[in-house]
Amino acid sequence: MYARFGSGEGRTEGTWELLRKAASYGKGLGWVATGALFATILATVARLAGPAYVRQGLDAVDVADRQALFQSVWWFVGALVLQYISQAISQYWVSGVGERYLADLRVRAFRHLIDLDVDFFSRSKAGVLVSRLTSDIEALTQFVKEGAINVVTSILTVIGVTIAMFLIDTSMALAVLALMPILLGVSVVFRIYADRAYEQVREHIGRVLGAIQEGISGVRVVQAYTQEHRQKLEFGRVNERYFDANIAAAKAISAYFPAVDFLRTSGLALILVVGGNRVLDGEMSFGALVAFLLYLNWFFEPIVQISNLYNLLQAALAALSKLLGILDREAAVPEAIDPVPLPEIVGKLTFDRVTFGYDPAVPILHGIDLEIQAGERIAIVGETGSGKSTLAKLAVRFYDPLGGTISLDEVDLVSIGFEDLRRGVALVPQEGFLFAGTLRDNIRYARPDAGDDEIWNVCATLGIAEWVGTLPDLLDTEVRERGSRFSSGERQLVALARALLAGPSVIVMDEATSNLDPETEGVVEAALATLLEGRTAIVIAHRLATAERADRVVVMDDGRIVEIGHHSELVGAAGPYARLSEVWQAAQTSD
Amino acid sequence: MRLLFSLLASYRREAVLSTLSALVWMVMVIIGPYLTKVVIDRAIEGERRDLLLPLVGAVLAAGVIKALGVGGRRYFAFLLSYRAETDLRNRIFEHIQRLEFNYHDEVPTGELMSRSSSDLSQVRLVYAMLPITIANVAMFVVVVAVMLSIDVTLGALVSLAVPMLLYIANTYARRVIDIATDVQQKLADNTAVIAEAIGGIRVVKSYGQEAQETEKIRMAAIGIYERSMELIKNRAIFIPLFELVAPIATAVILGIGGLRVIEGALTPGEFYQFAEYMVILNFPLRLTGWFFAEIPRASAAGGRVLDLLKTAPEIADPAHPVDLPPGPGDVRFSNVAFRYPDGPPVLDGFDLHVPGGRSVALVGATGSGKSTVAYLLARFYDVTGGTVSLDGVDVRSVRLSELRNEVAVVFEETFLFSASIRDNISFGNPDATDDQVRLAARLAQAHGFISDTVDGYESMIGERGYSLSGGQRQRIALARAVLRDPRVLILDDATSSVDAVTEDEIRNALKTVMAGRTTIIIAHRPSTLALADEVIFIDEGKVVASGTHTELLERVPRYSAVLATAEVG
Incomplete structure (x- = not known):
């Protein structure tokens, strides 16, 4: 099964070849992705069906119909089984395809790099090349592992919940949707602050690690010149700036989540007021109100998720473009296409x-x-x-x-x-x-x-x-x-x-x-x-x-x-x- | 673990504030569904439209307090955890700087790096999670109590979900953490292979072994893939399961609770309250399960950090230091014995006297202990027998800073910091003036090439800066030592890694800095040996002969044997 990772032998793979491979890979991916998308849709629908059955059950309770109550409970349980199976399949498929793609990428990218000419290596810093093949691929991995499936699920959930809410009651749904621009606005502002803060965090962690590395490799010189105290003070400053960067990020997070939390409570309050009046007016059943309240829980979460995943997506895109920078490069010393054989070498x-x-x-x-x-x-x-x-x-x-x-x-x-x-x-x-x-x-x-x-x-x-x-x-x-x-x-x-x-x-x-x-x-x-x-x-x-x-x-x-x-x-x-x-x-x- | 908690005492304010905020948040989380229940039962089901707005107002008010609780909990937990991490990292760094050569000979750099990065992150995570975990555990207890008080049967049934989910979450976390650690290890191995292939690219290319290197990466990639798939399998099984617990409980509540409502034993609002609690508990339960799974790893990491901090430097200032008297730099080794930990004796009955201002060259085969002699004088290691004294005072009874100020060592492997050339030269004397730095550089024959660089003394060197040749680096290290103006200068094979032409330049530099200073040179090039007043030949841990290079060549056959090959070569 590992044949698809590309065997160790084989010629230099040029960019075109790679793109072609990536495309041919995409075909297989397309089929599995369709399956995974279908499974994800199924899981989302099954999950969204839950509150609908709660509503049915509560409506049955209202008229004291035990039979109908149990019927909706069984339907509910059935939907849950379907939800579990389809969600498990979609998780496994999406992530599995991603992993296989990454394993292949690791080998291909390495093979491509190692086939480049020595000139390229002399001109590049070894550390940078190593990080192309490690941390940049890791950034892609992060997105494939945690990002992809969650983005899809979150988007589907928001759409599904919105439809479900409109199906129950238009005026209540509109009331909740009115909060959407505020939530989006808050999320965008947070994103801007957090991105800036995290960039600082990344930069400063690099400095801290560099300082530690140097402190350890240079420890003999430090001791020979008894500069331990000064080293400590200097490191303390670098370390403190990293702390400051982290706290700046922490402040953004500590402001964003309460804001989202309060928006959620506001949504609840709106529904209680609008929905309460509708129930009192006899325009809506109590069960519909409860179902609506249950949907509300699923409305805010996906938006917060997507806002968090935006980070991963950006990092993945940046990594991909850097990686392509290497994959697009051709070896300057290519092997002859039609080489002259040298059976016996004399050595002149x-x-x-x-x-x-x-x-x-x-x-x-x-x-x-x-x-x-x-x-x-x-x-x-x-x-x-x-x-x-x-x-x-x-x-x-x-x-x-x-x-x-x-x-x-x-x-x-x-x-x-x-x-x-x-x-x-x-x-x-x-x-x-x-x-x-x-x-x-x-x-x-x-x-x-x-x-x-x-x-x-x-x-x-x-x-x-x-x-x-x-x-x-x-x-x-x-x-x-x-x-x-x-x-x-x-x-x-x-x-x-x-x-x-x-x-x-x-x-x-x-x-x-x-x-x-x-x-x-x-x-x-x-x-x-x-x-x-x-x-x-x-x-x-x-x-x-x-x-x-x-x-x-x-x-x-x-x-x-x-x-x-x-x-x-x-x-x-x-x-x-x-x-x-x-x-x-x-x-x-x-x- | 206890030690980790004892550290918390230093951050009492943050810990208390964060935990209090978390508890406020917790109370509001529980009160929320109750208030909604009141809205439903009193205003909606009770058909009291007039109560609707005031009661919803109460829901909003609770929401404000809850939001404040969330903010406070997060902010103070961040503050607590980052403060603790930062302070611990400072302590680790300071400690590493003080640990003696013996320690650094034994412990690889990578290990100390992971002490101060990944191990600390582990510890920080536990600190960050502690306040919310306290609040979460309290939440489980209170919610279960509330549910039981509303309806014993239904409450008991639904409460079963709490230990169940906690158990599942913990099982999942333990599995995943193990696999994830393994994947991390495999990724690190993969990085090592890549770094090696790139570092040795000339060898790879010379022998055309690109395919062999790719094969190594392919095996690594397969290893990562296989473990990652295990991770994915676990995720696919467990994550949908977590999302299932609350709805299953809701289904149970719908069935049994519905019946109770029909019987009139449960109000519709209470029904909602039950359902809502299951939704609310879901995430805290997962988090708590995960937290308890993290603890063994975090306490192992914390243990490693504390072990490091508890390792006492073996070479430290004496309790009652003696001042070093002024002197010419008279060096004396009396009956010195030395061995590295678990090693064979290196020096045994070693006697040597270097009068102030004299220069001696130490010659001996590899492992004869000639570098050790130099290191003992600067007290990088302590003798295991006998005494080493400088100007009549045992080096162990002097303050380290005072001793090392007078004994400067130029190491075999030049280490320069990623800083300007000036900062590198003035490393041991940060207060030195520009003129002093220049003078030292001139003495070390470094001024010329430094002036040729674009930014002169301000040129940055190191990874991201100007790259210097081996000989240039050596001369900067020499200038650094010269600037200290020490009584004793030790040159440990300082010219070994440069070619003959460069050595010629360095030799000229040495001549000027050695003048009138006690100097110990370790070398085997005859031209360098010629700089010393006297050559000391060391064999099997003892001084076996001394004299000029020519005398020793004539008198001591073994001496010629040790040096001979270099002449022929």
Whole structure:
């Protein structure tokens, strides 16, 4: 039954596809919705029938007709059974359809997001993207769960009650309806105040949570500088503003509900006066009066409900438009429609007059020409902003060049299918990002079908099998909160094992900048050497030793390759590389 | 639970006002149908048209009082509950700020966050509901009594609805609350997966594992769907049931009450009164059933909050603090032993003397306890044996503020606040003048890049502000420490996360700030070690050797082993 959630596989779903799906989904929804609406109408009618039977019964009482009295009681009970069944069905259907739609939306929206290009992720704040897929969908959920069914029921009830009241007595019904404009006016005013107040509440709760978060993560600094007292005062101020916002909202609520309550009493008074006179005049039975009074209870409630639901509706609409903002976006790096197959990958990478800029108006790379032979190891060095990271990102097709081509084994990256591309070229962020789950899942991340034998082999090859052997649950060891349980060196080792198991022909690597403690560093270095053996490697180097070991060093400056050659040649050349290597040298020698 | 009520004492005024308003409201709720009954029996059935208007006037008057009661009840209950929540949150925050490093090492941020948000909301809800629940329970008792006094048989029969509905409402609430909590948990898990996929997007993309990540989300979505459907099933069964109770009672009243009216045992007005009471009781009964279902959860949440507040900070000012004498910053560790809770010994028989104004570098393998040494001096942890003293005084006998004012630490991981650069530098000295802040920034070699930012010292940093490089952040942290002008400066691996070029810049900054100040550097880059007068080599919790870097390289094979790989690397 879960097939309809969209399976994990499948291609990128574009906006059009999504809309089409949404529409096709709407067809099924339409049928169920019709059924649910019918059930809701039935439930409302059955409920509204209640007071009518009370009236019948009371009229029977008036003439002391026991038979007729019991008959109306049984009818009443029958209507109640019908009410229960139809209401239960309508509740279940409406909410069930909504839930299914939301479950589908969660998966689709995620799939769409994750298929977008890396560029998009670099430009967006992670927190914002996460909230699109969580709190925005939750806002829709709120409406689907509590809003939809209640809006329908409330509207039907108001209509039904109004009709019922007119059926009993026009003048009384008109008297009650006279209160309607007042109720609506009060509700609108309340809505305006409450919306404003709740907006403040939302804004301030965000600040309070932010302040707590910062207070906790910064607690060591706070204590080191003994600023606990000042922190407390500052937090107190933020917290107090949140309190004020809440009280402003509370005042609106505390004024609105008594007003509605008093309107209800006024309605009762009106009916008693008008209806009382009509009964005394003999124009209406006592039973009709009681029925009318019972209807009155159902007249005000729905309007209050709708006023409350307006909030949910607004939030849902806002969330939907934000969500569509993501769903409407197309991936900037699409997979080729008719990809060139690459059965055997040798690992030759060629940059041919490659130009690129994140913003086309601001070029970052100016005509890069570089031919990297299969199995060659290249170190890219250069200052921050020289374009070395950008070059690496282009090599794995996180971005497409604005001009020129990059090709793997003479095939343009653009025309290689994603699966072949990932087999051919992989970026290995050495910092070692770990996912929640077991160590096994992390190592076989690129090849979820890999067996334990393979994983242990990889570990043995990298020289980390012994370390894994010391872990409490071996490969089943749980990785928590992005690997916080592991040291940064251990995280790097896992990342290397992951890369080795994936086995790409070309590895693009951003060398970790953090200094490990020397013992661990030795292990990491050795593992890295094993991984890179026999593969084409492009390493963004941050230290001398890495550059020394490379077959060729590519020195970049301001988006151009300014020097290229082996370490020993370049040191002698007295160019930019020689200067850089001096700084590095200085960091390693003592006086 | 008792503790939660004891907190109420602080908000006696709001609690009393809200409960009184609720009781006034309750009385008016009960009197309303009675007045209507009087209108029906006396004016309409009694055919006294002259009484109609005055009696309806009484109905309206009761309506005014009732409305005031509703307003007061709501407003004061809000006031009470938000005041309590706000004050508790302040206390939690203050308390968290005072709990020692040991505590924060153990307890994850998320847990403390939920103490101060979702747990507090639970508590607030109970406070907010308390006044109306008191009034509601009173209402049930009075209404049942009134109905029994009107007609014992009918009253007894109809009153059965009260415990029944209360029971159903409670059962429903307990089920739904459990499932809803579970759904919340699943939603949180789902959020974690999404956040992780986005955080690790480069890994996901590098290995083309979009499908695998989607599969995780699909499983999460199915989990949420299945639990939500259970919730919906329960709703579909129970909500129509709640709406049925009052009409069923009305049907009973119609049948039996109708007979009684025919027999003349019940007036038509009393008949109406009965029917109306069932309508009135419906919602309060549901609310009360729900309230009692919430209590276990709320008291668990309240218990967690109070547990947190009761956790006494283990590192606090001494009862009889000694003033720190003026001094050059002479640091002495005598026979110090230390272990983290439940951990193996980190330091054991550790002796170290750093004369005022000297700088030493601590070197050791991971876990050798070199950072611990620094933390013990600032008293972020307390020794488990021996003493640590600053200028001849045991650090445990000095006020924390005084001690930490003289011992400034630059942590391995730089933490900056979401505030302006200026506020970050003057964090420890909020009263510092602009000139002092600039001077500190100059000393830390930070003035240059700060001046290059758009708003200079007023540039905002953090999540929503200017993003700085690791080296720049380090130098701001350094300026923050320098501004304190401490006797002792501790640099805990402060240059580890930057590349060699940046380290070069920071090293220059360090040279200036270390001059004439006792400095403890934890590092393993030879270039940084070179800044210190002396290198102390720590192994297995003890000082095993000291001297210059070159001396140690020659003399101590283990020292070279620990550092060797870095040289080769």
